[in-house]
Amino acid sequence: MPLPGPDDASDDVGFSVPPHVDDRLWRHPSELSVLGLDHPRRRGGPLTLAVAAGMVGAVVAVSLLAVLGWLDADDGRDAPAVIRQAARPAAAPVASSGSVVRIAEAVRPSIAKVRVEGAVASSGSAVLYRDDGHLLTNAHVVEGADRIEVALADGSTHDADVVGADDVTDIAVLRIDVPPSDDPYPTAVLGTAADLAVGQPVVAIGSPLGLAGGSSVTTGVVSALGREVEAEGTSLLDMVQTDAAISPGSSGGALVDGTGAVIGITTAVGVSDVGAEGLGFATPVDIARSVAEDIITQGRAVHVWLGVEGTDLDRRSADELEVRGGARVDQVVEGSPAADAGVSRLDVIVGVGGQPVGSMAALVIALRDSDPGDEVVLDLLRGGDSRRVVVELVERQG
Numbered sequence: 001m002p003l004p005g006p007d008d009a010s011d012d013v014g015f016s017v018p019p020h021v022d023d024r025l026w027r028h029p030s031e032l033s034v035l036g037l038d039h040p041r042r043r044g045g046p047l048t049l050a051v052a053a054g055m056v057g058a059v060v061a062v063s064l065l066a067v068l069g070w071l072d073a074d075d076g077r078d079a080p081a082v083i084r085q086a087a088r089p090a091a092a093p094v095a096s097s098g099s100v101v102r103i104a105e106a107v108r109p110s111i112a113k114v115r116v117e118g119a120v121a122s123s124g125s126a127v128l129y130r131d132d133g134h135l136l137t138n139a140h141v142v143e144g145a146d147r148i149e150v151a152l153a154d155g156s157t158h159d160a161d162v163v164g165a166d167d168v169t170d171i172a173v174l175r176i177d178v179p180p181s182d183d184p185y186p187t188a189v190l191g192t193a194a195d196l197a198v199g200q201p202v203v204a205i206g207s208p209l210g211l212a213g214g215s216s217v218t219t220g221v222v223s224a225l226g227r228e229v230e231a232e233g234t235s236l237l238d239m240v241q242t243d244a245a246i247s248p249g250s251s252g253g254a255l256v257d258g259t260g261a262v263i264g265i266t267t268a269v270g271v272s273d274v275g276a277e278g279l280g281f282a283t284p285v286d287i288a289r290s291v292a293e294d295i296i297t298q299g300r301a302v303h304v305w306l307g308v309e310g311t312d313l314d315r316r317s318a319d320e321l322e323v324r325g326g327a328r329v330d331q332v333v334e335g336s337p338a339a340d341a342g343v344s345r346l347d348v349i350v351g352v353g354g355q356p357v358g359s360m361a362a363l364v365i366a367l368r369d370s371d372p373g374d375e376v377v378l379d380l381l382r383g384g385d386s387r388r389v390v391v392e393l394v395e396r397q398g
Contacts, residue, residue, distance in 0.1 A: 081130035084189045103203050103260045104217045109153045110188035111215040111254060113207035114160070114174070117147040125206040125215070125253035126150060126174055127262060129289075131184035133158075133176040134296065136265055136288055137252030139165035142172050150176050152185070153214060164295035168303060169283060170236055170267055171291045172252075188254060191261025193240060193284035196222050204244040204280065206253025206266055215253070220244030220280075228361050229268060229281055238365045239281040240264045246280035255282040264288075287368065304370050305396035307336020312359040313348055321381055325358030326350040341391040344382065351379030367393070 110128040114137060115121075124141030128134075135150065142148060148160040158176035165172035179185050200222045207215050224241040242255060246266050255264035264282030291301045313326040326348040332339045343349075351357055352366040353376055370376055372395035380387040 081132040109186040113151040115149040124251045135174040139172040166301035206250030208247030208249040218245040303396045304393040307333040307338040327360045327363045341389045348381040
């Protein structure tokens with residue numbers, strides 16, 4: 001279920017529009033310059049959020065998380081693409097420099113540098129994930145692009161088309177020329193973020209600052225899971241936080257586990273007036289893969305709509321209701337799936353499909369695996385009484 005925009009008064013969740021830039025702890029990438037350090041309040045200011053892609057020569061004047069126009073995904077190619085996916089083994093720890101070397105050797109060939117020409121020139125990274133030339137990157141990397149060039153690890157350069165982009169998840173798909181049939185592109189192995197644990201070793205691989213000489217490799221651990229990172233007009237949910245150094249220009253790169261499987265697409269880095277503060281964020285690869293497949297097969301990302309606005313249940317109310325948390329409904333959109341199912345204002349949603357929901361963000365995340373037409377069971381509290389309703393979800397329009 002998507003997040004409300006600044007002009008969407010009837011959206012399905014109750015996240016408020018982030019406060020003015022001067023009142024926020026985090027800054028959106030479009031508010032920063034080449035290194036994300038020159039905001040007027042940067043001297044002595046709080047930690048800010050900069051996109052990992054290095055913006056070249058100017059501050060981006062528009063939101064970096066806008067939806068791009070969809071290009072036709074049906075180009076007549078009949079040969080099925082090969083996607084390499086891990087068999088979900090337990091992630092091996094990155095215990096030595098030798099392990100990191102082996103991971104780097106395996107993954108670096110699938111990491112590309114992205115050069116964007118447009119109103120503002122910029123650079124970023126991308127991950128080859130299909131051997132027919134499809135790459136995963138961030139929507140903000142290619143936003144507003146007039147021309148995109150992709151440089152592969154073998155030194156070859158290719159013009160790239162934007163197959164589609166999704167501002168809700170900040171994921172975009174690029175496509176370069178089909179490779180010779182006897183020499184497919186090297187692809188990364190896609191794993192899963194479902195089994196990640198805080199403290200687990202990870203490796204970040206990207207192309208910082210658009211530098212020549214191939215991608216860069218840094219190491220660290222999973223610092224936190226399920227982070228919500230506010231950006232201008234939206235929020236990125238369920239993000240993986242890492243202390244592996246992610247420099248400007250690495251947006252769209254890979255965060256990989258100890259087996260060398262991609263578990264996230266690097267998106268943002270926390271910076272202050274002195275540079276990186278050791279906070280990097282990645283979109284879980286499960287979300288990126290699902291959005292990418294929607295874009296390729298349907299020309300756009302498909303998000304379901306419930307039709308409620310609300311807020312997180314406060315601690316005092318949660319204690320009174322004897323629950324750990326929940327999503328309190330402040331408004332039910334008329335004619336929405338929630339209204340048709342009998343959800344009412346002041347209901348507290350505490351579960352989806354038998355799984356607990358502790359916040360509005362958790363409600364959004366819980367519905368992401370659903371498709372339009374799916375029926376989901378919502379567990380509610382109404383005036384202290386437990387209720388269960390079945391909601392048939394529809395596709396979000398606009």
